[in-house]
Amino acid sequence: MRTETVENYLKTIYNLSSDNTLVVTNQQLADKLSINPASVTEALRKLHELKYVIYEKSYGTRLTTAGSKLALGIVRRHRIWETYLVKELGFGWDEVHVIAEELEHVQNDKLINKLAEILGNPVYDPHGDPIPDAKGKILKSNFIKLSETKPKGNYKVMGVIDHSTAFLKYLDKHQLIIGATITIKTIEEFDNSIILICQKKDVNISPKAAECIIVQAL
């Protein structure tokens, strides 16, 4: 298997399994990778042979220790590059994900560690995701989704789940950026959209968007 393919599978399994607590289904992988489910089955069989995953037929997949180690390396590279692009090269948080998708596959530990050092060994990337250290150690936070908040509560935006340009530009427009403080005003009965106050302005967030915003109670 080509390393880039292996890496994309391992990273995606990692991202979908929430720190290896969940078993990942073929469907989820097919969706995330935009690949036919039949191809996912084949790939998982090979990854199982390579001992990067434990794939149980018709049930699901999870990473082995070896697979986890690799996945964390890829995630580290992705997030370090995103941070470097934003902090050192002046890119917007809405532009860096696609570039990091390519840069993450460049295999050179010295390079990544050098970038990390220049950045002061950051612990969070521009989207609020934790960056594993060189040994693969990663912080786990207990933040919640905006969709899980209650009216009248005050929260701080800690991160986003979706890294697409479209979504991040939409957040920029409403100043819903990392660190922003918000107050939940109401939740619409009709469609579950959330009305919150950010920078003294009312903002209406769709349920779909609320699933992609990570906050911390204040």
Add this chain to the structure above:
Amino acid sequence: MRTETVENYLKTIYNLSSDNTLVVTNQQLADKLSINPASVTEALRKLHELKYVIYEKSYGTRLTTAGSKLALGIVRRHRIWETYLVKELGFGWDEVHVIAEELEHVQNDKLINKLAEILGNPVYDPHGDPIPDAKGKILKSNFIKLSETKPKGNYKVMGVIDHSTAFLKYLDKHQLIIGATITIKTIEEFDNSIILICQKKDVNISPKAAECIIVQAL
């Protein structure tokens, strides 16, 4: 064809054809790419169909205008990355080639132009090779190889042809770095090795190494 494969062929054809004046043979490509000649034939047929090269059976290959444009882009990316790794990230000139082999395939003009801008739009890379500008324009120099020099002459080291770590470390050891001034003492009759003075010390250069060092007469 996978873009990375196409890119590696185009770049290699470019590097072997000395600015499109020479026709490149299959053998040369097979050697440089460490690929079987039979595979080169197949690949060239496809590149011809894609109109990136003019491939004449049993004769040779040269780049089309479209192929040249692409090749210059890849060469630009390779050399900008090498320069960035040395100048901004503290790598040695002997370490950067392999990393740039990967980074050169990351497709993002804004990124490369940003790096170039930070570097002050450099015209030469750490090995003395000219860097094409964003439009593909490239300086052509009329420097000569060390193997073409005459005894008693004074020269300045302008570049190297081989980018391998082994070769560059060997040059470092003798202080034969870019910008160094040298005087040719003699050329051994026996094996054509060159004895020159660099930093007041005698250095003996094999004919093979002399083919890989670019100098300018002073």
Add this chain to the structure above:
DNA sequence: TTATTAATTTTGGTATACCTAAAAGTTAAT
């Protein structure tokens, strides 16, 4: 429980990018 629906796997197939071995073509030497 039995349909119905949905997810997964199998089957058969494509395109890419390599390979080895053999055949054909080219170049150079006698």
Add this chain to the structure above:
DNA sequence: ATTAACTTTTAGGTATACCAAAATTAATAA
């Protein structure tokens, strides 16, 4: 002009990584 040496191409084959369609298996609803 032949032979010999080398280069290139053809023929046949492998592994990867995908696909669509059909068959199977699992989950859900009636």
